[in-house]
Amino acid sequence: MLQVDKLSLNIPATTKPRVVVIGGGFGGINLIKKLSGKHFQVVLFDRQNYNGFWPLLYQVATAGLEPDSIAEPIRKLFDEDFEDFHFRLVRVTGVNPVTKTVNTLIGELAYDYLVIATGTKTNFFGNEQIKQYSFPLKQIPHALDIRSQLLQALEQASMTKDETIKQSLLNIVIAGAGPTGVELAGSLAEMRKYILPGDYPGIDFSKMNIYLVEGLDRVLPPMSPKASEMAHRYLAKMGIIIKVNTLVESYDGEVVKFKSGEQIxxxxxxxxxxxTGALIEGLPTESVERGRILVNEYNQIKGYDTIFAIGDIALMKLEDYPKGHPGVAQPAIQQGKHLAKNLHRNLRNEPLQPFKYFEKGSLAIIGRNRAVADLPGNIHLGGFLAWMAWLFVHIYYLVGFRNKLVVVSNWMYRFFTYERGNRLIIRPFVRKDDQVGQEFVNRYRED
Amino acid sequence: MLQVDKLSLNIPATTKPRVVVIGGGFGGINLIKKLSGKHFQVVLFDRQNYNGFWPLLYQVATAGLEPDSIAEPIRKLFDEDFEDFHFRLVRVTGVNPVTKTVNTLIGELAYDYLVIATGTKTNFFGNEQIKQYSFPLKQIPHALDIRSQLLQALEQASMTKDETIKQSLLNIVIAGAGPTGVELAGSLAEMRKYILPGDYPGIDFSKMNIYLVEGLDRVLPPMSPKASEMAHRYLAKMGIIIKVNTLVESYDGEVVKFKSGEQIxxxxxxxxxxxTGALIEGLPTESVERGRILVNEYNQIKGYDTIFAIGDIALMKLEDYPKGHPGVAQPAIQQGKHLAKNLHRNLRNEPLQPFKYFEKGSLAIIGRNRAVADLPGNIHLGGFLAWMAWLFVHIYYLVGFRNKLVVVSNWMYRFFTYERGNRLIIRPFVRKDDQVGQEFVNRYRED
Known part of the structure; x- marks a missing residue:
């Protein structure tokens, strides 16, 4: 690979207004889909070359799906009808609202409209030790890392006679009982029941403990109390050890200590x-609140008509949503589409329209045939019905026709056979006494 | 991950004869499939937890298939009918024929029968610089690395105005025109024609050069001159620049120098x-010849009745094959199955039967609808017919029912759409000036 000092952004000059989008997630992609190359030049910056369907990332971590099944290359999404679209795989280092430029590792670029759609990154709450030793789950490499870790721990558990060490390999602790933690725990419990005993006849899986730890007073805190209660019941029935009102204090790679004094x-x-929001340098400090960017109902940042933030990074306080919209896919998708319309309006000198969130409900899957759903109109579903809804929604929203087919055939296969095919360990081993390896892997985990 | 000093092999004691197999490739897997747990205890050591279908590895490198599609977890292959089978994911450090033990990173194990099925590793012919900067293609992480490298080079080519730098990013040099090199070159030429121009509208793909470099005087040297000639014609027609009688002298990460003085x-x-053979410490030096282990017609190592070598690592000089069998899947598969029968014979005090290689022919695919085949009886096929044969054979031999389905549906999709779904860059960036990253990645590439 070349050193970055030999590269430049190399964006063609244009007479059209230039829209610079930072981040190719749900928000950015849905915005760009609605911006035709006829009226705008569109430049997208991202550090990954793909758009992921993150609600299914936990399935990559638990060997249910392959990475390619939940992601589409960005260039494939925009390769035909988007004549003046330019993707650049490079890191943005900051923005300058005064000169109206974006700075990247390989040079700066002037914008007419700037859209910040950088989403979120894992929040370790400043605990460097936890950051170093724990496994986050925000990106595809994270999911592959977790998959490898889970399988390697079982391989190692079959290579020890020391019961204390074996138990420490068979204990899995998931911190955070939001949708990711809950879905991961459910998926692991299914593996423990249906798959792993066949693979590891030497291990007594009644000793494999899955702990789901939540700082607040219930699982799935973003969902309704009714959904939480159902989810709790399902999880407990699957043998997951749930600890609510429990905060992690430290983790040194061997022992998790909780604020309560308990340890595992x-x-x-x-x-x-x-x-926490993946913030960008150069924004006025008064526009940042609790790690997110304050925007008005047009997704504009205060004081700047042409800088917008959408999706998880944006904090739009409306009457119905005084703390902003939930950090899920729908607000990002809807804001992206809405902003595209507003940019077209702006071009035609029409007034911008305020964003209105259309609440479609929220869902979490807990295992085979079981899910919970909060639907608009105060309707709460559980069990098989919610599971069917989950399946339908996820298949429907999966990006790209090919992925949909692959995922559905994988799921069908698993449903009927209980089997999962993807139990490959495809990362290198990094031992704790291997300093170079550790330094590399830890750095790589940072985002 | 634990330090290895806390682990032990933990193999249960047994009254049955213990067969220790080193290596879970074509040879090892086919051997174990035929060894029932009733008569033997079987222990398999490998550093990977999967059995790969390596003839398709190049498709992972060129974004045609996903890693999980060409590999099956070893524990999944042997999870039911194999009661006294024990897989251990650990590195073997040597053998001791005198004490009849195998040494591993985490302890030693006594064997009654030892089978060495370690296959081969990349041969850099002692050139440390080439080892450091070039990309081998022997394992799944290698294939993912090549895929990422190819895509990142194109991403970077779209980010430079310097024509020399751009050309160096658009030049791909493949050293070695055996089946792997030929199939990789063909696959890249197809990507260049059908896929990449849509993805990278800013790049002039007439400037993307694919060099296929071979030290001997023809492409596909293991195949018939007729097959070589057809393959050469197909490759040239696809715009691949073929250089035979050309040896690489050095590569510093920027410039490939050839013995002829030419450079790219x-x-x-x-x-x-x-x-070259993946040899193991501790074997008598007289049993090693040109990196392979000399065996008799029963796959026995000279002087040791109970040590066997099968597959690529074994050198069995017979009248028909004075230089040993070709380094492809079939001899390994057949030797594995044959040795299983011989071990059963040995147990019954019957005489061992000599191995006879049943030549099924060889095949190489060059692109859409084009392949070459040497079949028994001096039959040489080319074009569509050979391509159909290739397709049939590869689908037939793919390990595992699920993979077969996924691969076939991927291929069907690609055949009709020319599309490939898997263009994700899922490795971390490692810049040349990043010493920790380089050290880690280079070490990781070693095997």
């Missing part, structure tokens, strides 16, 4: 305990 | 120029 020996702490 | 600037040198 484990080689695997999965950190799904929180996210 | 490239960021991507793929090293498919040779393999």
């Amino acid at each position: 020996q484990t080689q695997t702490l999965i950190w799904a305990a929180g996210v | 600037q490239t960021q991507t040198l793929i090293w498919a120029a040779g393999v």
Whole structure:
């Protein structure tokens, strides 16, 4: 690979207004889909070359799906009808609202409209030790890492006679009982029941403990109390050890200590305990609140008509949503589409329209045939019906026709056979005494 | 992950004869499939937890297939009818024929029968610089690395105005025109024609050069001159620049120098120029010849009735094959199955039967609808017919029912749409000036 100092952004000059989008997630992609190359030049910056369907990332972590099944290359999404679209795989280092430029590792670019759609990153709440030793789950490499870790821990558990060490390999602690933590725990419990005993006849799986730890007073805190209660019941029935009102204090790679004083020996702490906005340097400090960017109902940042933020990074306080919209896919998708319309309006000198969130409900899957759903109109579903709804929604929203087919055929296969095909360990081993390896892997985990 | 000093092999004691197999490739897997747990205890050591279908590895490198599609977890292959089978994911450090033990990173194990099925590793012919900067293609992480490298080079080519740098990113040099090199070159030429121009509208793909470099005087040297000639014609027609009688002298990450004095600037040198046996410490030196282990017609190592070598690592000089069998899947598969029968014979005090290789022919695919085949009876096929044969054979031999389905549906989809779904860059960036990253990645590439 070349050193970055030999590269430049190389964006063609244009007479059209240039829209610069930072981040190719749900918000950015849905915005760009509605911006035709006829009226705008569109430049997208991202550090990954793909758009992921993140609600299914936990299935990559638990060997249910392959990485390619939940992601589409960005260039494939925009390769035909988007004549003046330019993707650049490079890191944005900051923005300058005064000169109206975006700075990247390989140079700066002027914008007419700037859209910040950077989403969130894992929040370790400043705990460097947890950051170093725990496994986050925000990106595809994270999911592959967790998959490898889970399988390697079982391989190692079959290679020890020391019961304490074995138990520490068989204890899995998931910090955070939001949708990611809950779905991961459910998926692991299914593996423990249906798959792993066949693979590891030497291990007594009644000793494999899955802990789901939540700082608040219930699982799935973003959902309704009714959904939480159903989810709790399903999880407990699957043998998951749920600890609410429990905060992690420290983890040194061997022992998780809780604020309560309790501790668990484990080689695997999965950190799904929180996210924070992936902020960008150069924004006025008064526009940042609790890690998110304050926007008005047009997704504009205060004081700047042509800088917008959409999706998880945006904090739009409306009467119905005084704390902003939930950090899920729908607000990002809807804001992206809405902003595209507003940019077209702006071009035609028409007034912008305020964003209105159309609440479609929320869902979490807990296992085979079981899910919980909060639907508009105060309707709460559980069990098989919610599971069918989950399946339908996820298949429907999966990006790209090919992925949909592959995912559905994988799911059908698994439903009827209980089998999962993807139990490959495809990362290198990094031992704790291997300093170079550790330094590399830890750095790589940072985002 | 635990330090290895806390682990032990933990193999249960047994009254049955213990067969220790090193290596879960074509040879080892086919051997174990035929050894029932009733008569033997079987222990398999491997450093990977999967059995790969390596003839399709190049498709992972060129974004045609996903890693999980060409590999099956070893524990899944042997999870039911194999009661006294024990897989251990650990590195073997040597054998001791005198004490009849195998040494591993985490302890030693006594064997009654030892089977060495370690296959081959990339041969860099002692050139440390080439080892450091080139991309081998022997394992799944290698294939993912090549895929990422090819895509990142194109991403970078769209981010430079410097024509020399751009050309060095658009030059791909493949060293070695054996089946791997030929199939990789063909696959890249198809990507260049059908896929990449849509993805990278800013790049002039007439400038993307694919060099296929071979030290001997023809492409596909293991196949018939007739097959070589057809393959050469197909490759040339696809715009691949073929250089035979050309040896690589050096590569510093920027420039490939040939023995002839000629040189090519490239960021991507793929090293498919040779393999050497993955030997194990402790074998008598007189049993090793040119990196392979000399065996008799029963796959026994000279002087040791109970040590066997099968597959690529074994060198069985018979009248028909004075230089040993070709380094492809069939001899390994057949030797594995044959040795299983011989071990059963040995147990019954019957005489061992000599191995006879049943030549099924060889095949190489060059692109859409084009392949070459040497069949028994001096029959040489080319074009569509050979391609159909290739397709049939590869689908037939793919390990596992599920993979077969996924691969076939991927291929059907690609055949009709020319599309490939898997263009995700899922490795971390490692810049050349990043010493920790380089050290880690280079070490990781070693095997």
